[in-house]
Amino acid sequence: MHLHDVWFVLIAVLWTGYFFLEGFDFGVGILTKLLARDRAERRVLINTIGPVWDGNEVWLLTAGGATFAAFPEWYATLFSGFYLPLLVILVCLIVRGVAFEYRAKRPDERWQRNWEHAIFWTSLVPAVLWGVAFANIARGVKIDAAKDYVGSVWDLFNGYALLGGLVTLTLFTFHGAVFVSLKTVGPIRERARALASVAGVVAAVAAAAFLIWTQAHSGDTWSLVALIVAVAALAAAVGANLAGREGWAFACSGITIAAAVAMLFLSLFPDVMPSSLNSDWSLTVTNASATPYTLRIMTWCAGIATPLVLLYQGWTYWVFRKRIGTQHIAESLH
Template sequence: MELHDLWFVVIAVLWTGYFFLEGFDFGIGVLTKLLARDRPERRVLINTIGPVWDGNEVWLLSAAGATFAAFPEWYATLFSGFYLPLLAILICLIVRGVAFEYRVKRSGERWQRNWEHALFWCSLLPAILWGVAFGNIVHGVEIDADKEYVGGLLDLLNPYALLGGAVTLSLFTFHGAVFAALKTTGEIRYRARSCATWLGLLATGLAAAFLLWTQADQGKGSSLAVLIVALLALAVAVGAIRAGREGWSFAFSGLAIVATVAVFFLVLFPAVMPSSLDEKWSLTVSNASSSPYTLRLMSWCALIATPLVLLYQSWTYWVFRKRIGTQHLADSAH
């Protein structure tokens, strides 16, 4: 395996980790409006991800940084062509982080309500926009001979990409509902189970339509096998949550997300951004990569740093593994 092939796999793993972890983060943010009935219940939902949400975003920083260093042509074309959607995601992530910290700095009703609105919208919009972005990457965009995106913003809002946005939103919200059932106790836990059931059915239908479209359009034998895994995992996750087996449901909803992202990258390879204008203008792992020396240096750095990051993040989840409920909230809103 060439180093640029290896780094394509590494970047795929980083995006997979990000969507697996940040997926239930976004889902919890959306569920603060769909599931929680009052402010104490919203506080419970937010507290389930309070200790881990910022650590989950490390995977995004790593994926973007690895793309910049390993495939600078891919990074340049992606971030220039998708500038407005990615800027919207960045603003949402910034506002969302501020909302987590500032929401309880004052006890005023209006203050807390506005930050809760911000948390909801800044979770919902990235959950949609990531699907739209990856849908366009997989489907192909207008890249010319100079490796530059020459399409417009409206070209990114095509039916395939919009369906991708609906899939990521439904998958992440389902993943978040299962996580809420796994991490809470009391009435909210049982309502989270019920909510997860219908969200899972919705996600399964949308994912089936999107993945089958992807397979029919440009699929391979390997992507078909992983597609089947994704749909089976979703079905098992829905069945498990209906049976009250939240741990198994969370594992399989996570597997569904992992398999869905794997389909994206299996369909892409060896391209990283296919051109819809001319196939020979597509960005590939070979014509978009950095020098072999850069890739070797990155490989050594990743070999040292990755185990430390995984160890620390695993320890964080272990420390904050217990369930919480409204009875565990302090009397003060602060």
């Protein structure tokens, strides 16, 4: 296996980690409007991800940085062609971070309500747009012989991509609801399990349609295996949630996300960004990669730094592993 193939796999792993972690992060943000009934419950939801949301976003920075260094042509075409959707995602992530930090700075109800609106919308919009973006990458976009994107922003919002956005929205909402049921106690825990049952069914229908469409368009044997794993894991997650096995439900929903991302990357390889105009103009792991020397240096750096980052993030989740409820929220912090 060549180093550019290794880095294609590593970037797929980084995106898998990001969607697994930020998936329930976005889901919890969406649930602040769908699940919480008062300020105290919204505070509980926010506190479930309060210690970890910023660490989850490190995976996005690492995935973007790895793409820039390992596949500069892919990075250039992707970020120029998808400029507006990615800019909207970036603005949402910035506002979302500010909202988490500033919501409790004042006890004023209007102040907190406005920041809660911001948390909801800046969780929902990226949850949709990430699905739209990756669906377009898998489907192929208008790339010319110069490796430039020549379509319009509206070309990105086709039926397949919108279905991809629906999949990420519903799947992240389900993932977040399962996470809330795993991290909370009392009535909010029970309502999270009930909502997860509904969101899981909707996500299953949307995901099955999207993954089957992807398989029919560009799949192979390995992507078919990933499709079967994703569908089976999602069904298991819904079943475990109904049975009250919250840990198993969360693990299976995470496997669903990992398998779905794996399927997209398996259906791509050896392309990294197919051209819908001419297959000869597609960006591949070969023509879009950096020099072998650059990839060697990156491999050594990743081999040293990645285990340390994983250990630190795992330790963070272990420290903040206990359940919380409204009884743990001081009245002044609602």
